[in-house]
Amino acid sequence: MKDELTNRQKRRRRRIRNQVLAYSILIIVVVLVLIVGYVGGKEAIRYIKNYNARVNQAIEEAESSVDIDPVVESETVQMQENIDSDVGQAEVEENSLDKLIVSLMNDMTLEEMVAGMFLVSPESITGVGIAVQASDGTKTAIMENPVGGLIYSTKNFKSEEQFTEMLTNTRSYAKYPIFTAVTVECGSNTTFGMEATPKASELTDVDSVWAAYGSIAGKLASYGVNMNMAPVAEIVSEDGNTSLQGRTFGSDATVAAPLVSTSVVAIQDAEISAVLQKFPGINSDTKSLEELQNSEFVIYDMAIQHGVDCIMVTNAKASVLTGDDTPSSLSSVVINDVLRNTLGFQGVVITDYLNDSAITEKYNSAQAAVAAIQAGADLIVEPKNYKEAYEGVLSAIADGTITEERIRESIYRIYRVKYKHVLDT
Secondary structure, three states, rough: OHHOOOOHHHHHHHHHHHHHHHHHHHHHHHHHOOOOOOOHHHHHHHOOOOOOHHHHHHHHHHHHHHOOOOOHHHHHHHHHHHHHHHHHHHHHHHHHHHHHHHHHHOOOHHHHHHHEEEEOOHHHHHHHOOOOOOOOHHHHHHHHHHOEEEEOOHHOOHHHHHHHHHHHHHHHHOOOOEEEEOOOOOOOOOOOHOOOOOOOOHOHHHHHHHHHHHHHHHHHHHHHHEOOOOOOOOOOOOOOHHEEEEOOOOOOHHHHHHHHHHHHHHHHHOOOOEEEEEEEEOOOOHHHHHHHHHHHOOOOOOHOOOOOOEEEEOOOOOOHHOOOOHHHHHOOOHHHHHHHHOOOOOOEEEEEEEEEEEEEEEEEEOHHHHHHHOOOOOOEOOOHHHHHHHHHHHHHHOOOOOOHHHHHHHHHHHHHHHHHOOOOO
16 A cells, blocks of 8 residues: 555655654643643633643743654655745645635525535435435435535445445535545444454554555545544543443543544545544543543644544533533534634534434424534534424524524535645646
8 A cells, every 4th residue: 555655645644753753742741731720610711722822832842852863853854845845836726725615605505505514314315214326316305405415324335336336426416515424433343345454442553543544545435435434533541431442542642642643644645534523522521621631632633733624523511611511512612612712623613413312302403503503513413304404594594693604604614625635736
């Protein structure tokens, strides 16, 4: 596989290796400067808003106190020269991409933009029991419901040929670019025709992580998949949450962070959007603010620096951040205050599955979708009733609860991801 890497892939891979040392030192410094012991609620929000300043200070301290290996330093200097020489071209491409997206949005109706904020199963819009092909029924459904993406599960996969044809036909029916999403993590699970790889907990270096997720990404790309809801960005102890056992890169954030970031780059080098799951952590309500700062936040911060396309927000509550029992996926504190403003994520925020009982016990489909958009989410995943959720959002726009500008913000972020490779040469 290494012999087949493109120049862009080789440059990114070198960058991962070169930055592992620097980021590991940065993480250690950040952990050392964190305040021990803290009070939650409003004070927690004030504290977390100072996080970026602390990280910047840590970077300066790390740069002034660490001796970098001459070979690494030489490669880093060369990499910077390459980056500098490409700045002009990058700016031209950035402006061209913006113009392309704005032009596209100007041609979309409000109804199309709202539909474009939903990521649902094919069954949700076709009404069939189990979708295993995309024919006239799918074509009609997608024309009537131009959703932002379809998410497939193992029940939709019967063979490599069948799945490839299904996705190819689906994309051909869509008026606008569409996400074709799956969830495939590394491990012995051989769903979607995957070959077994070591579990995340068994991968201890960037090369083995690259090999595992590179293999997965290559297979998914051959089907026409362009979004993978992986990797898991949480940490868990040996006696921690059983649903996460084997799926995470261990219990040490300083070890897990570069491995998660390597997974992201390996997936996205195959032109598949990676989706980190699940922010700020499904066990976040059992942790203090300091524990979150020392664990998941460290991992997400590095992945954001490495350009992860999408982050999924859990339905679990995080009262240490919000001060109440609001599900994280419906919380503006979690999405806007913490994920966007504190950690600086400007990519696509995806909700957890809104047909989950944690949501449906308190909200109907319309209420959940509206609350998620108000909180800052861009893609709404699998509400219990898609039609009800879609119409609920349109009604909220009509009565002024949600502005059209808010919808356009999300569509802009979504299409920056969908079109990120359109100008590649």
